[in-house]
Amino acid sequence: MIEIDQITKTYNGVSVVDAVTMTVETGTITVIVGTSGSGKTTLLRMINRLEEPSSGEVRINGESTRATKPHLLRRRIGYAIQGHGLFPHHTVARNIGAVPKLLNWPKDRIRTRVDELLALFSMDPEQFRDRFPAELSGGQQQRVGVARALASRPDLLLMDEPFGALDPIIRARAQDDLRRIQKALGSTIMLVTHDMEEAIRLGDRVAVMDSGRLVQHGTPAEIIAHPATTFVADMVGDVERPLRLLSLVPLSEVVEDGAATGDGLPADASLRDALSSCLWTGRTAVPVERDGAVIGRVTLDAIRARAELRA
Amino acid sequence: MRIGVILRPALVLLLLALVLKPAWFAPVFAPLVPEGTPVIYARSSLLSLSLSHLGLVAAATTAATLVAVTLAILVTRQAGEAFRPLSRTITNLGQTFPPVAVLALAVPALGFGAGPTLVALFLYGLLPIFENAVTGLSTLPPTTMEAARGIGLNRWQRLVQVEVPLALPVMLTGIRLSVVISLGTATIGSTVAARTLGEVIIAGLLTSNTAYVVQGGLIVGLFAVLIYDALVQLEAHLVRRAGG
Numbered sequence: 280m281i282e283i284d285q286i287t288k289t290y291n292g293v294s295v296v297d298a299v300t301m302t303v304e305t306g307t308i309t310v311i312v313g314t315s316g317s318g319k320t321t322l323l324r325m326i327n328r329l330e331e332p333s334s335g336e337v338r339i340n341g342e343s344t345r346a347t348k349p350h351l352l353r354r355r356i357g358y359a360i361q362g363h364g365l366f367p368h369h370t371v372a373r374n375i376g377a378v379p380k381l382l383n384w385p386k387d388r389i390r391t392r393v394d395e396l397l398a399l400f401s402m403d404p405e406q407f408r409d410r411f412p413a414e415l416s417g418g419q420q421q422r423v424g425v426a427r428a429l430a431s432r433p434d435l436l437l438m439d440e441p442f443g444a445l446d447p448i449i450r451a452r453a454q455d456d457l458r459r460i461q462k463a464l465g466s467t468i469m470l471v472t473h474d475m476e477e478a479i480r481l482g483d484r485v486a487v488m489d490s491g492r493l494v495q496h497g498t499p500a501e502i503i504a505h506p507a508t509t510f511v512a513d514m515v516g517d518v519e520r521p522l523r524l525l526s527l528v529p530l531s532e533v534v535e536d537g538a539a540t541g542d543g544l545p546a547d548a549s550l551r552d553a554l555s556s557c558l559w560t561g562r563t564a565v566p567v568e569r570d571g572a573v574i575g576r577v578t579l580d581a582i583r584a585r586a587e588l589r590a
Numbered sequence: 591m592r593i594g595v596i597l598r599p600a601l602v603l604l605l606l607a608l609v610l611k612p613a614w615f616a617p618v619f620a621p622l623v624p625e626g627t628p629v630i631y632a633r634s635s636l637l638s639l640s641l642s643h644l645g646l647v648a649a650a651t652t653a654a655t656l657v658a659v660t661l662a663i664l665v666t667r668q669a670g671e672a673f674r675p676l677s678r679t680i681t682n683l684g685q686t687f688p689p690v691a692v693l694a695l696a697v698p699a700l701g702f703g704a705g706p707t708l709v710a711l712f713l714y715g716l717l718p719i720f721e722n723a724v725t726g727l728s729t730l731p732p733t734t735m736e737a738a739r740g741i742g743l744n745r746w747q748r749l750v751q752v753e754v755p756l757a758l759p760v761m762l763t764g765i766r767l768s769v770v771i772s773l774g775t776a777t778i779g780s781t782v783a784a785r786t787l788g789e790v791i792i793a794g795l796l797t798s799n800t801a802y803v804v805q806g807g808l809i810v811g812l813f814a815v816l817i818y819d820a821l822v823q824l825e826a827h828l829v830r831r832a833g834g
Binding site: 327355357360363367 | 731738739740741743747751752
């Protein structure tokens with residue numbers, strides 16, 4: 280569990296981060312979202328002490344981050360940034376193994392871990408281990424950057440706009456990968472983004488920052504349904520709120536018995552996909568499939584019922 | 591590229607022949623001097639002069655590299671930034687002084703021989719190495735530096751594992767410039783009795799023996815060209831490895 284307690288950063292009398300308090304549960308993804316200048320990156324950088332807080336404290340599993348020297352603290356906290364920041368003169372394997380090496384892991388244990396991580400990110404170890412970062416595509420570089428951050432099984436993984444430099448298709452894949460890997464490893468992740476879409480897609484919890492203050496911290500559904508301030512409502516985007524809400528609900532939650540015509544959708548697709556499919560093909564219901572077999576249908580009425588603002 | 595494949599070994603062979611078997615070239619140089627004058631410099635062995643010449647350059651460049659790179663590292667740290675203009679002025683001064691003047695001034699203090707030449711070459715070599723090292727160390731990719739700090743490398747580890755290796759190709763360019771300047775400049779060391787290939791050239795000038803001048807000049811020139819080329823290859827190799 281990560282406890283952020285009244286943490287403040289002041290530059291020349293101006294508070295960039297103003298008395299932020301929040302708790303991050305182990306094994307969850309918390310996305311900090313805000314406009315540029317909202318203090319979200321500074322908040323993240325205070326957790327691994329790349330910036331020293333002016334006041335307040337961060338505790339990881341009950342232990343204050345002040346108790347450890349900054350560079351030793353950072354070896355326990357994964358860190359992935361926009362534009363990956365890989366070491367261009369080291370191979371992929373050496374990049375990923377950087378932190379375990381700092382922690383004096385034995386060589387064969389590092390090698391095993393590197394191969395394990397490459398496989399986890401769908402990159403063939405044989406093929407990629409000895410390449411240099413410049414020989415990889417943007418998406419591959421980014422995956423190696425995240426693999427490096429995860430290499431030593433850190434207590435916490437901090438990510439600062441990790442997908443910012445990727446094109447939309449690669450970005451969506453990277454987000455799915457991160458979700459999958461986080462579930463598989465049970466990692467605790469704090470991720471900073473300016474993109475509410477990304478926050479809703481990835482976060483178990485979303486924290487919205489505005490001018491240095493934490494204005495709302497809750498589940499994506501809460502943020503969409505009950506924005507605490509007009510700023511949050513603006514970030515969510517009024518017009519898109521019902522659609523964003525629908526994108527959070529998998530078909531398996533509202534599937535009902537009955538038949539429907541046309542192509543089916545998988546049970547883990549979202550209601551937003553189902554609505555889109557209904558509108559596009561002029562149907563009032565779509566079949567829902569699991570492992571190729573139809574298990575029921577989702578109707579337009581059911582979708583409408585979930586999209587209504589329960590204010 | 592293809593021309594280099596043939597030219598490089600050819601020049602190496604030519605240089606080796608000039609140094610080891612100077613007598614072979616007597617017919618080539620003979621037309622340059624009046625009949626009866628010696629064509630090939632024989633007062634001391636060209637091999638020992640070459641080795642001594644290269645030794646002086648190597649010693650001066652090594653010392654200049656150590657000092658200039660150390661200085662560059664210090665002034666690119668946050669604490670040393672204030673000293674950057676000062677150290678730049680000092681190294682600039684080293685290059686402003688003509689080497690001949692340095693030789694003349696150093697002789698009373700150090701006596702005749704290799705000493706004054708070493709001092710002149712050292713001072714003259716500082717600037718290019720220092721300037722390039724500072725450029726290399728202050729233009730590192732910011733995301734890589736941020737990540738290096740973020741994953742827990744301490745200052746020393748960042749310097750040794752990231753900053754110096756990444757700045758190395760640019761530093762090497764400075765060293766290359768310095769070496770080539772020194773190879774040429776070392777010849778005037780013979781005016782104060784340092785054993786360099788300048789001895790051959792100066793002997794030629796004093797006795798109006800064009801063959802000596804050409805012989806000495808040719809050897810120094812070939813050394814400069816070949817060493818320059820070798821260092822260019824090394825830089826290219828390092829840049830390729832760094833994925834630049």
